[in-house]
Amino acid sequence: MAKKQQAFPGSWWLVGSTFHYIAIFGFTILLTIALYYWNREGRLLQKSGLITSSYVEIRGSVPTNCSISISHQEKKKCNLFSGRWVYDKKSLPPYKDRNCTFMFDDLACEKYGRKDLNYQYWRWQPDDCDLPKFDAKALLNKLRDKRLVFVGDSLNRNQWVSFICLIESSIPSSFKSRVLKGNLYRFNAKEYNTSIDFYWSPLLVESNSDDPANHHLNERIVRLQSIEKHAKNWTDADILVFNSYLWWKVPTLKVLSESFETPNPVYKQVESRKCYKMALHTWSRWVIKHVNPSKTRMFWISMSPTHSVASNWGMPGDRKCYNETQLIAKEQLRGSETDPQMMRMTEWTIENLKAKGLKVDLLNITRLSEYRKDGHPTIYRKLWRPLTKDQLANPINYADCTHWCLPGVPDVWNQMLYAYLISDTDNI
Template identity: 45%
Template sequence: MNLEKLKIILKSHYIAAFFLIALASALLYLTVDNNGVIVREEESQQENLAALLKDRETTKNRDDDVVAAANGTRCNLFSGKWIYDDVSRPLYDEERCSFMLGDYACKKYGRKDSEYQKWRWQPHQCDLPRFNGTALLEKIRGKRVVFVGDSLNKNQWTSMLCLIEYSLNQSTNKSVIRYDNLFVLEATEYNATVEFYWSPLLVESNCDDPDNHYSIRDRIIKITSIEKHARHWTNADILIFDAFMWWLEPTMTLLWGSFGSSDAIYKRVKMKLRRYEMALTTWSDWLEVNIDRIKTKLFFMSLSPYHFYGETWEEGYNCYNETQPILKKDYWGISTDREMMHVVESILEKMEMRGLNITYLNITKLSDYRKDSHPSIYRKFQHPRSEEQLANPTSYSDCVHWCLPGVPDVWNEILYSYIMNS
C-alpha cells in the first residue's frame, strides 16, 4: 500500500470519527453556572455517550492496524502478549547505566528478584524490531529529540538514555546538562541531543518546578497559557508528549491571569474531562501554529496504567510484593481511565483533520499486564519513610512508575520502530 492510498484510508476513518464525536458533543455539552464553574448536563446522557465512544473505539482499533502498516509492519504493534525471555532480556544493566535515576533503580534500592527485567513484548502477527542504539543515533544525527511531560515521560527518557549509552562514543560526556526545566544529553559525535522537559500538565501551572512539586495538592493551572514551556520545544525535530497522571485529581483550580496578580481569576472546579480537554486544546492550538509540519515528527504516549489496587489478582493489596505479570487475556485494570483516553484521542483526530500529523502510541493495554514491574518500595524516596509506613509497605508503594530495565524499554522499542521507518 503506497503512502497516498494510506492517507486516503486514514482520512476516511478520521472523518467518520469526527461525526461520532460531534454527535457525542451534542449529547454531553457543558454550561457555566452563575459562579463561572463548569458543570455537567444530566447524567442520563452518559449512557448514550458511552455507546458512541465504544463504537469509536472499534473504529480506532481498525485504524491501529492501518497505522502499523504505515510503519512497515503488517500487524498492530500494540496487540500481543508478554513472553518470558532470559536470553535477550534485559537490554542493559541497571548498574551500568550512567544515567539511571534513583526513582527507577529498583535493584539498587533493595529489590531481590529480577524476573521483571526478563519479559519481552511479542506482537501477535510480527516481531517488534530489536532496538539498535547506533542505528537510532545515525537516524537522529544533527537532530533534537525532546520528551515533554511528567515523571512517567522522564521514566521513558531515562530508559532511552540507557538504551543508547553503549552506542555513544567513549569520549562523549555522559553527563546530563540542566537548564531549568530542560535536561539535555548531548551525543556530540552525532551532533544530536536527547532531552527531557518537565511540564507535567503541558500548560503552565504551580507544579512546574522539577524539584519542588511533590507536596502540592492544590494544583493551579493556567489553562490557556503554554508559551512559557512551549518556546523550549519550537525547533525540535522529534517531540514525544505525555499528560495523564497529573490530571487525575478530582478537583483543581483554573487560573486566568498571572500568578499573584490582584486581578487574576481563580475558579475551583471538578469536571476532570472538561479541564483536560481544555488544556489539550491549548496545546494542540499552539502546535498547529508553531510547529514546522515538514521538519518535526510528533508522538503522544497514551496513559501509563498504575496498580494501586489488588483488583482480581489479590484483593486488598497493590503492586507490593508482586513478581509476575497478569497473564489473563485482554485484561484491563480498574484504574485505567478510558474516558481520559477518549478525550486525547478525539483531540489528536481533530489535529489530523487540520493537517497536523501526530502518532498516538497506545501503550496502555500492554503495560497494564505488568503489575510486577513497578518500583513499589524499592526506589529513592523524596523523604524518609515513617515507622508507621515501614510497618505497612503497601501504604507507600510506588505503583505508578516503572523499574528499569523494564516496561518503558518496550515503549522505546515501539517508538524506535516508528522513528526508523519515518
C-alpha cells in the same frame, strides 16, 4: 452401484434440495470463519482511533514462563500493540541499572535491593511481525544533527531515562554528557550533534506544579490557555514525544485566568476532565500554529497504567503492587485506574489534528502495560523523604506502583518508538 444410481436420475427436487443444504453448509462455514477472526481481532474494535478500542481480552493464563496476548485495532502492515509478553532470558535485559551512567536512582530497583528480577526478562512480541531489534548506532545516525524532546510528567521522564540507557553504551564517554537545568534535562551525543531532552511540564499548560523538584502541593492550579512559557523551550525540536495524564487524576483543579504574579488572584474550581479537554485544545492550537509537519515529527504516549488497586487483578482491594512478581492473567481486564473518557478526548484531539494535516502518532502503551503489575519500583528505590513510623510498619503505604523499574516496561515503549523512527524515512 446400479441401485444407488436409480435413486437420483431425473430427481430434480433431490438435486435442488442437495444444493440447498450445500449452500447452508457453506454459509455456516463462512460465518464461523468470520466470527473467529472477529474474536481474534477483538470484540471491541472500532472504526477509528487507537485508544478507545484498547480494552481487550487476554487469551490464556500466564505462568511465569508463558505469555499473554491482547487484541487491538490493526495499524498499517503490522499492529505493534497487538501481541503478547514473552519471557526471554537469552536476549534480555538490554542493560543493567548499575551500568547505565545516567540512571536515576528512583528507577534503579536492582541497585536498591530488589531480588526478584523476572520483570527484566519480558519482551513484547506483536502478533503478526517482530519488533525490530534496537540498534543504538542506527538510531543515533537517524538522529544526527537533530533534537528529540520528551515533554510531560515523571512517566515521560521514566521513558526518557530508558531511552538514554538504551543508547548511551554505544557512545564513548568523552562524547556524551547530561545537564539538568530547571525544567530541562539534556543529554548530548556530541559525535552525532544530537540532543535527547526531557522537559518537565506535567500538565503541558502552565501550572503551580511546574517546578521539577517542588511540585507536591495540596491544590493544583492551572492556566489552561497558557502554554507558551513551556513551549518556547521545545519549539525548535525535530521530534516531540508528549504525554500528560497522571496529574489530571484529581476530582477538580483550580483554574486561573490571570498570571501567577497577579495580586489577589481569582480562581474557578473546575472538574478535572473539563480542564484536561481545555488543555488539549490549547496544546492542539499551539501545534497548528507552530509545528511544520515537513520538519517536526510528533508522538503522543498514551496513559501509563498504575497498579494501586489490587482488586483489578482479583486480590483484596487494600493491596497494591507491593511484592507482585507475576503478570496479570485476568481475562477481560479493565483497570479501574485508567479513564476511558480521557482516552477518547486524546484520540479526538489527535484525529482533529490529522484532519488539518498535522500527524501525531499515538503509541498505545496502555493495555500492554496494564498486565505488568510486576514492573514497579514499590520500595526498591531511592527515597527522597524520611519514612514515617506508619510507613516503616507497613511498606504498602509507600510502595511506588506508578513508575517503572529500569530495565523494564519503558524499554518496550522505546522499542516501539524506535520502530517508528527507524522506518519512517519521509518524516525524519
